[in-house]
Amino acid sequence: MAYLWPQDVLSAVETGDISALEAFQLLQEMDQVDRLAKYKDTSSSSNSQKRVEEILHELDSLIGLNSVKKLVREIYAFIEIQKRREKERLVTEPLVLHMIFKGNPGTGKTTVARILGKVFREMGVLSRGHLIEIERADLVGEYIGHTAQKTRDQLKKAYGGILFIDEAYSLARGGEKDFGKEAIDCMVKAMEDHKDELILILAGYQQEMENFLLTNPGLRSRFPIHIDFPDYNDNELLSIADQICALRQYKISQQSKLAMLKILNSLKNNEVSGNARTVRNIIEKAIRRQAVRLMSKTITTREELMLLEPADLLEVKE
Known part of the structure; x- marks a missing residue:
């Protein structure tokens, strides 16, 4: 007969179905199973929390969006606490x-x-x-x-x-x-x-x-x-430009950043002036302009292949 609960074991001792020694061994086994289950539950919860933190780190690595990041963490905390309350049978x-x-x-x-x-x-x-x-x-x-x-x-x-x-x-x-x-x-x-x-x-x-x-x-x-x-401010847009260039192994100099700001300022009052998509489009066009510029050279250095010059960006405006 399988005993699912400690009280079942104690009842079996009282009725004489098992000895006190057998009961003691069964209770030990139950305790070990219970400890293992709790360990697995804690371990699984810990691993899940670690993965969530890694995902939230991905969110934190995004430029700007501070109010958005704060609210997302509030949502995460709310869900986690509701789960804990449910375990404790709270409303x-x-x-x-x-x-x-x-x-x-x-x-x-x-x-x-x-x-x-x-x-x-x-x-x-x-x-x-x-x-x-x-x-x-x-x-x-x-x-x-x-x-x-x-x-x-x-x-x-x-x-x-x-x-x-x-x-x-x-x-x-x-x-x-x-x-x-x-x-x-x-x-x-x-x-x-x-x-x-x-x-x-x-x-x-x-x-x-x-x-x-x-x-x-x-x-x-x-x-x-x-x-x-919210729309990104100028500093955030330049940080986004740095990030996009770094991923593609290009570099944008301080002078080129000033050229980019000039383009972005010309788009003021335009609904796309303060967003990452505009910056990405500017850089992608600048990369093509740079390619045309470098084609006139028989030999190019690594630095030249990576650097986006102000003229490459300003051409985008035309």
Whole structure:
């Protein structure tokens, strides 16, 4: 007979089914199994926490985004404490983690969403933690019923992970008769029916996303986490330029940085002036300009092959 609990063993002694010595040996074995289980649980939790910290270090290595990093760590701490409370049989807060990302293009929204997916996977909130990135065209169909099917297909791909909808406000632009409303209704239903399998992140420009939330009274309450992604300042943009160049084994001199600032200042009041995508585009074009410039030389040094000169960047403006 298998004894699952210590009280079962004690009862067996009282009824004479086993001797006191046999009971002592069984209780020792139970204690060892219990210790091993606790060790494995602690070890697994420790390894998971270590992996989460490594992922958060990836977040910390991103330039700027200080307020975003702070909020992500708050979300991580909230989930961890709720799990600990659950173990102690305390009342827990519901894990509603659907989010709104507000900011201009190229300010790190997709990158942060991917990192969140990995964090949630390690914490057991999501089974896969992958990111499905879509926009209006991936959801809205051309005839009645088509939108619901397209939306369900995209939701199905995202189960176990994050569905990231860029320029989400475009779903509400056509008014009541637009098929975008059908996509929204379908997503809201999925948020209820598959609440433990899916996290939705709606992203877009600051003001447009605010207006979008006003189109459906229930949307704001379903997306309790709002994260603002500010434009990068000049110093952050130059740091991003250094980072991009280093990854590609190029160098950008101080004079070249001044040339880049000149280009960025010429884009002021443009929605793309303060983002990483603009910097990357400038550098990629500068690399091509540098290649054309160096073709006139029969022999080039390692330094010349790596250095982006001011003229390479300023040409981009033309």
